[in-house]
Amino acid sequence: MNARLPATDAQTPRDEAVVRKEAVAWYARLCSGTITDAERAAWRQWQAAHPDHRRAWQRIESMRAALLQVPTNIAAPALRMTEQARSRRQALRGVALLASAGTLGYVAWRGAGEQGFARPLLADYRTGIGQQREVVLADGSLLVLDTATAVDVRFTGTERVVRLWAGAVLIETAHQRQPQQPADPRPFIVQTAQGSVTALGTRFTVRQYDDPLHDQFGGYTEVAVLEHAVAICAGAVAGAGAAATGAGVSDPAAGDPAAGDPSIGVPAPSGPAAGNPAATNAVHQPVLLRAGQQVRFTRSRVETPQVAPDNAGQWRSGHLLVNDQSLAEVLAELSRYRHGSLGCDPGVAGLRISGVFPLTDTDRALALLTRTFPLRQRSLTRYWVTLGPR
């Protein structure tokens, strides 16, 4: 497309105001929620067509980066409240005012973590809040996206890479699904901001936690293995096209072995890294995680593997399985599937909850909670729900 432009065109500076309007229009389009693949492709071409376009897009990125410095679950309510405080003060001063507190009240939202500014918006596969989606990849592997998830899929001649930008996925590799088929020799890798997870003939889940309250690049990845094993490598370079390097494991993994116990050069943790509380593994040293285990890792370390909870990967069924968890934990999980803020009074936060709650219909889940437990629901709006004692 840009080959159509004469080479000199790229040298001639374009009018700043015009380019700005174009960049603004593109970004507005990308945010609409209805952008098509063709439009996304056209946007990429626009960006590639002229250096001024790329410069303009840089400014869009800085704007977005500025907005995302603060986790959205804090920024959204805080910025709305400042607006209201300002309106009130102006009203007091007798300044004519249109604001009218708005139809909305405070809307808060958990940080779905779009730290990489527009990346998740442009990802190959996305789900919105409360949605789930199944995708069969070119090699026959199954990719299930949980709520508010964004992934890119990059298959090359030497590897199969799924880049998880936000949210959670469940993977069933082709070999796991069709063991009679010849194994794909290319390693299957899930790449997150914190490192890479290489599948070893397996079914597993990977979830990206942004935890942005700590620092801008904080956050961790949590992996649970449902069958067979995976190799985890913390600190592996993240980024589009940054060919995920499973360091030492990419080789042995080639072969996608059916057996969940590949004899690879991985220092297999003897038991859950028994008796070594500081099971800090050096960057790039792969850690093997087996079926029934779960682990968190940051860029610099892989924590000690734990026994995976009963409900690992359960979200795929569209239900949240709760066994003796606190109300605060349950609400934190439900709120991932719901627009707006969902919270509870401190007095009931510790209430122990058990049950099965639909993730696809969080209104019903809340109704179940208030029916089964001594709780009462208070809603300012659909987007601001608090549970208190009955």
Add this chain to the structure above:
Amino acid sequence: MSPITLHDDSAATLYSDHHGWLHGWLCRKMGNAGDAADLAHDTFVRVLTRSSTAQAPALRAPRAYLGTIARGLMADFFRRKDVERAYLDALAALPDVHQPSPETRAIMLEALVAIDTMLDGLKPQVRQAFLLSQLDGLTYEQIAVELGVTRRTVGNHMCKAIEHCYLLAP
């Protein structure tokens, strides 16, 4: 501190002649002697650390000049107060396990003030649409329903807000 370029005598005169007046004026505006004293101090620091050409008006019409600077600082002060209060309210709604460290709080407060400044000047509904899109992740359809306007209006609001921030982004 940057060099004080105003001639020492005139600096002293400016201060002794007008500090009392400025403090009183700020007290009336802000209703708080402590905050007023801080802002009066900041105002003088602002004036005295400017280049000598920029200081010329301070000598011609000192009270008008001091008043202008103080008014700007007062607006910043109230913005910061609003953002801080809103930030603390938002934090209070979080479960204890998510409470950030004092250091993180300070960084976030700065970042929020910067965002709030960037959004300054947007009409309330434009601002609302922008926040719903960028922070809450709503689609334009959903925003249209929420605000009771057409999808087209949401699109226009978004373009307005994005361009505004484009120009003001750091």
